[in-house]
Amino acid sequence: MYRKSLFCWFLSSATQQFDTGPQIRDWLRESRNTPLLSAKSLSNWVLLYTGEYVINARALLRSLHRVTPTMGITMRSARMYEVNDDPRSYIDTLRDCVTPHTDMVVCVLPDGEKYRYNEIKRFLCIHCPVPSQCVIAETLIPGSTLLTITTKIVQQMNCKMGGALWKVETGLQKTMFIGIDCFHDIINRQKSIAGFVASTNEELTKWCSQCVFQEPGQELVDGLSSCLEAALDSWFRNVQEQPDSVVVYRDGVGDGQLQALLDHEIPQLVNLLRKRQVKLTFIVVKKRINTRFFVECQEHLYNPPSGTVIDAALTREEWYDFYIVSQFSKHGTVTPTHYNVIYDTVCLDPDTVQRLTYKLCHMYYNFPGIIRVPAPCHYAHKLAYFVGQNIQQEPHNSLSDCLYYL
Structure with a gap:
């Protein structure tokens, strides 16, 4: 049997390269500590949460303020709205607060109930198209893992707004x-x-x-x-x-x-x-x-x-x-x-x-x-x-x- 190896490659962020050898499992830490390849600003964004989980929503905001500067993301204050856990409450609030200039909608959900998630996503992908991020409140409990979780959330939000995290040279043109x-x-x-x-x-x-x-x-x-x-x-x-x-x-x-x-x-x-x-x-x-x-x-x-x-x-x-x-x-x-x-x-x-x-x-x-x-x-x-x-x-x-x- 003929076997050959293709490793390793160098991934490029905005300011530096980091390598991915055969024993490298991930590069989350490297991507968190360097500016993203193409960072999108959070200039006009809204945050919805239920009253029961206001502490979790505020914990998310604090973590966002910590991780976004090193990633090159400019973040202004979110417009925050309290809702109840009924999908209709989320959608009615979104209908009132989302404008054509809204960059991102973040919804802190009380649980992983599928019907609520589907209704929110259906509204924001079809009837009121705007990039959105849904986060279950339990994942936002202050602790040692919150910064890691927030980093992943920020990276997802950046991609959903049209940004880019890293690149690899393919060697092919056009x-x-x-x-x-x-x-x-x-x-x-x-x-x-x-x-x-x-x-x-x-x-x-x-x-x-x-x-x-x-x-x-x-x-x-x-x-x-x-x-x-x-x-x-x-x-x-x-x-x-x-x-x-x-x-x-x-x-x-x-x-x-x-x-x-x-x-x-x-x-x-x-x-x-x-x-x-x-x-x-x-x-x-x-x-x-x-x-x-x-x-x-x-x-x-x-x-x-x-x-x-x-x-x-x-x-x-x-x-x-x-x-x-x-x-x-x-x-x-x-x-x-x-x-x-x-x-x-x-x-x-x-x-x-x-x-x-x-x-x-x-x-x-x-x-x-x-x-x-x-x-x-x-x-x-x-x-x-x-x-x-x-x-x-x-x-x-x-x-x-x-x-x-x-």
């Missing part, structure tokens, strides 16, 4: 990266949701998010042309020229559906890209696999280090495929991810595709560490799940250029 995944409500048999998320600048710090409503259980996606066209328009607004190539990571399909992708999804993309003379690489991502790899050392077996690639012996001769162990784990067995390039006119060599794929696993802003799949792939999963599980309607188009669903 390349758009796209993730596609589907959510199926197998319990209520509601419509399936396809998430389509595309990078819209060369640094992978801006994203365009679209969703497609489909028949229950439908996996193959219709409407990819309109999603891609919206993403290309967003790219052009940011870069002032079109990309030379597009790399798609498609999650959620099995080996038996590869031909269906070639027949149904890829032609939708190719027909549009060919008119614009843009090249395409289409990669199928598989997480649900039984394959495991180990490193033998002194007659003991260990998990492979993060960045390990297997692209021979256990791969198939008729495929352009490989495995990557992207995550680091000291406990249990780490699960690799399988990648299969089923369409390629960009003509990247295998080493470049593998390094690129591993680098993208560092770019998911909801976790300061390495994830199992490339960031656009996981963003698409989060988007499809959020829309299908929580708001169940198409989000307002004004939110499409920010990661409002994190």
Whole structure:
């Protein structure tokens, strides 16, 4: 079996670089103590809380004042409103206090009750579109972990407002990266949701998010042309020229559906890209696999280090495929991810595709560490799940250029 390693990369914040070697689990501390790559100001924002948890809301404000300066975020005082725990109270208050100039809405919730959360998010994503952050009051108890929790909250809020936390150099010029995944409500048999998320600048710090409503259980996606066209328009607004190539990571399909992708999804993309003379690489991502790899050392077996690639012996001769162990784990067995390039006119060599794929696993802003799949792939999963599980309607188009669903 042939094994090679891809580590390590240097992540860039606004003022410095920090490395991610094979034993680095996360970089939360580094990201908290340096200015964010693109920090958004909290100039006009509102905070809703119930009277029972006013102490928790004030604890959040104190922590925000402590962590935002080092992250480069300018924060003005919030407009605070007391509500009761009924969803209607939150929505009526939001209807009165949110304006077109509101940057962010923060709701301190008394508990994790799903109906209340869904109603608030539905209102703020569809009827009154504004980035929002919901926080359960119990997580805001003053103590040793509050600053860490607040750091994660601030990072989420910054991304939802269109900011960026860090970046990694991909080595490719003028390349758009796209993730596609589907959510199926197998319990209520509601419509399936396809998430389509595309990078819209060369640094992978801006994203365009679209969703497609489909028949229950439908996996193959219709409407990819309109999603891609919206993403290309967003790219052009940011870069002032079109990309030379597009790399798609498609999650959620099995080996038996590869031909269906070639027949149904890829032609939708190719027909549009060919008119614009843009090249395409289409990669199928598989997480649900039984394959495991180990490193033998002194007659003991260990998990492979993060960045390990297997692209021979256990791969198939008729495929352009490989495995990557992207995550680091000291406990249990780490699960690799399988990648299969089923369409390629960009003509990247295998080493470049593998390094690129591993680098993208560092770019998911909801976790300061390495994830199992490339960031656009996981963003698409989060988007499809959020829309299908929580708001169940198409989000307002004004939110499409920010990661409002994190």
